[in-house]
Amino acid sequence: MIAFKLALRNLWKNRRRSLATLIAIALGFAAINLFAGYIHNSYNGLRLGSIYGEGLGHLTIARKGFFEQGSLKPEQFLFSETELARLTQVLGAEAGVQVVSPRLSASGLVSNGKLSTIFIAEGEDPALANRIWRRGMGRPKLDPAQPGAGLVSRVLAERLGVKAGGNLVTLSNTLEGQINALDLDVLRVWDTGTAATNDKSLRLPLSYVQKLLDTRGASRVVVLLDEDADADAARAVLAPRLAAAGFEVDIKTWVELSNYYRQVKRLFDLIFAFLFVIVFVVVLMSIINTLSMSVMERVREIGTLRALGMQRWAVVRIFAAEGSLLGLLGSLGGVVLTLLVKLLITLGHVSYTPPSSSSPVPLSISVLPSMLGVTLLVLCLVATLAACWPARRAAHIEIVDALGHV
Amino acid sequence: MALIELQDVRKTYRLGSTDVPALRGVSLAIGRGEFTALWGPSGSGKSSLLNLIGLVDRPSAGRVRIDGRDTGGLGDAARARLRNRAIGFVFQGFNLIAVLSALENVMLPLIIRGESHSRAHLLASQRLAEVGLADFARHRPDQLSGGQRQRVAIARALVTDPLLVVADEPTANLDARTGQQVIELMQALNRSHGVTFLFSTHDPRLATYMQRVIRLADGALHDAPDGIPLPQGVAA
Numbered sequence: 001m002i003a004f005k006l007a008l009r010n011l012w013k014n015r016r017r018s019l020a021t022l023i024a025i026a027l028g029f030a031a032i033n034l035f036a037g038y039i040h041n042s043y044n045g046l047r048l049g050s051i052y053g054e055g056l057g058h059l060t061i062a063r064k065g066f067f068e069q070g071s072l073k074p075e076q077f078l079f080s081e082t083e084l085a086r087l088t089q090v091l092g093a094e095a096g097v098q099v100v101s102p103r104l105s106a107s108g109l110v111s112n113g114k115l116s117t118i119f120i121a122e123g124e125d126p127a128l129a130n131r132i133w134r135r136g137m138g139r140p141k142l143d144p145a146q147p148g149a150g151l152v153s154r155v156l157a158e159r160l161g162v163k164a165g166g167n168l169v170t171l172s173n174t175l176e177g178q179i180n181a182l183d184l185d186v187l188r189v190w191d192t193g194t195a196a197t198n199d200k201s202l203r204l205p206l207s208y209v210q211k212l213l214d215t216r217g218a219s220r221v222v223v224l225l226d227e228d229a230d231a232d233a234a235r236a237v238l239a240p241r242l243a244a245a246g247f248e249v250d251i252k253t254w255v256e257l258s259n260y261y262r263q264v265k266r267l268f269d270l271i272f273a274f275l276f277v278i279v280f281v282v283v284l285m286s287i288i289n290t291l292s293m294s295v296m297e298r299v300r301e302i303g304t305l306r307a308l309g310m311q312r313w314a315v316v317r318i319f320a321a322e323g324s325l326l327g328l329l330g331s332l333g334g335v336v337l338t339l340l341v342k343l344l345i346t347l348g349h350v351s352y353t354p355p356s357s358s359s360p361v362p363l364s365i366s367v368l369p370s371m372l373g374v375t376l377l378v379l380c381l382v383a384t385l386a387a388c389w390p391a392r393r394a395a396h397i398e399i400v401d402a403l404g405h406v
Numbered sequence: 407m408a409l410i411e412l413q414d415v416r417k418t419y420r421l422g423s424t425d426v427p428a429l430r431g432v433s434l435a436i437g438r439g440e441f442t443a444l445w446g447p448s449g450s451g452k453s454s455l456l457n458l459i460g461l462v463d464r465p466s467a468g469r470v471r472i473d474g475r476d477t478g479g480l481g482d483a484a485r486a487r488l489r490n491r492a493i494g495f496v497f498q499g500f501n502l503i504a505v506l507s508a509l510e511n512v513m514l515p516l517i518i519r520g521e522s523h524s525r526a527h528l529l530a531s532q533r534l535a536e537v538g539l540a541d542f543a544r545h546r547p548d549q550l551s552g553g554q555r556q557r558v559a560i561a562r563a564l565v566t567d568p569l570l571v572v573a574d575e576p577t578a579n580l581d582a583r584t585g586q587q588v589i590e591l592m593q594a595l596n597r598s599h600g601v602t603f604l605f606s607t608h609d610p611r612l613a614t615y616m617q618r619v620i621r622l623a624d625g626a627l628h629d630a631p632d633g634i635p636l637p638q639g640v641a642a
Contacts, residue, residue, distance in 0.1 A: 002517045009505035304501040307462050308515045308562075309490020311483055399462040403497065 007322035028279035029334020057222035078217035101128035102218035108172030123209025155199035174214035287386035303402025323387025327380035408435035415468035446622035452606035494563025496573035533561035553584035
């Protein structure tokens with residue numbers, strides 16, 4: 001108790017110096033938590049965008065080997081109509097499974113009659129696909145009543161000079177290798193969000209793609225779970241169920257299939273780690289500096305305490321208490337600062353344009369209680385440990401030298 | 407049995423490559439309840455000897471016994487415990503903790519010892535009252551005069567009921583009148599509590615209050631100085 005009393009009073013005695021250290025800790029704390037709150041929201045937005053916007057669902061199930069060789073020999077990895085029905089039955093019986101949607105990809109040429117260009121198409125059941133859909137996220141809906149109508153990506157539509165209501169022709173090889181062509185009504189034009197796919201993507205009804213490739217099967221099955229479901233945990237449950245039902249399959253989560261999410265997450269995680277290290281070093285150096293000055297100024301006091309019978313470890317405890325109090329008070333200041341900035345951002349309706357977006361979005365920052373708690377604990381620990389170095393030095397000053405110190 | 411026994415104690419400081427002897431084989435004994443001064447000019451070895459007796463320093467050679475116990479083999483923690491239990495300190499510069507009140511300063515040795523707060527508060531209050539500072543318990547050191555600070559330091563030195571109080575030039579930073587009052591207070595406490603007081607001083611006037619004056623010169627015990635009345639025996 002005496003350690004904390006001495007620590008608190010000495011911090012107050014040197015309040016200008018203490019305040020500078022507290023501000024440094026509070027700013028670091030707020031920087032960590034505001035950025036963590038921002039990337040948490042960004043990750044959540046990207047997660048929802050991948051699952052619902054891109055239509056990846058939570059899990060994608062394909063025949064074993066499809067993800068490695070499926071594009072070379074698609075015919076070898078198809079689920080038959082019977083298998084699809086059985087898969088839907090097995091998966092549909094699992095708790096938490098919302099939608100089981102078969103998918104079939106195709107590629108070939110698309111033409112307006114005068115000009116032809118390549119396309120890649122994703123075929124999905126319109127009714128099921130529309131259940132994996134959220135307003136304002138990614139692609140528009142397909143129309144179950146129009147099996148011959150699909151979505152055309154924006155740049156591709158511009159190249160071919162078509163708009164919604166227009167007509168195109170798709171040309172592809174069937175799985176048997178025959179040339180096949182089908183008329184396509186342009187239901188809507190949509191922006192895929194990435195330049196790499198915006199000039200070649202089609203989203204088509206599954207039946208249309210099956211007809212184009214002359215098959216009744218599908219290459220993959222997309223599974224949508226409850227919104228916040230853990231895809232890895234669900235995979236661990238579903239894999240043995242499917243194996244027991246006689247399916248040899250590979251299951252990938254939406255994270256494994258969304259390169260964009262992984263890239264953004266890697267980048268943000270790196271920035272966060274960098275920020276954390278900077279804050280760590282700033283807090284460490286601030287505490288060491290503050291307490292080193294404190295030790296220098298209090299050499300006689302340390303000598304007196306030692307002469308009165310205080311043990312070395314108790315001297316260390318006094319300065320460690322000072323460090324931990326700085327960490328605690330600075331972190332509490334950081335909590336206040338975090339909430340204040342969050343409030344200002346909310347009231348100020350701050351918006352920004354993310355790199356992958358063409359329109360501004362509101363800057364949204366979550367305050368994460370768990371992150372606040374972890375940061376508080378880590379910074380208090382760092383502050384306490386940082387104090388130990390000058391404290392150890394203080395404890396090892398010879399009493400005679402300390403008492404004679406001016 | 408004497409409270410303090412020194413046998414051929416030597417202390418040498420190393421300054422760069424030079425050895426500087428501060429004590430050159432001092433042997434003496436101080437009994438319980440004595441009111442004794444170490445007298446000598448600056449550099450005579452008074453403070454060095456006091457530091458060794460107060461267990462804040464170790465001799466280069468020789469033995470220091472406190473209450474019959476040889477302190478030579480004691481480790482750092484044991485010496486700290488012995489200082490806390492058996493020795494009180496009064497410093498020339500008072501050495502009060504600036505951020506603590508007078509009462510808290512007096513409580514400090516008891517808190518270090520591990521006494522409960524309430525008991526430490528009670529004992530410290532009694533000691534403060536004994537030195538006439540009951541009304542100044544909440545004052546911080548910078549709100550007290552020099553004499554009052556030294557009285558707080560005396561209360562702090564006595565609060566653990568030590569066997570010995572070591573006072574290094576306790577009146578050096580006080581004016582003559584206040585210094586005299588402080589010495590008289592310590593003398594009264596010596597008589598009432600039977601605690602052994604050992605001073606270092608170079609002020610011949612203070613020697614008149616002492617039962618015994620031990621004269622040091624050039625790190626060795628010496629004959630009594632001229633002109634100082636010595637009520638009882640002076641060690642040589």
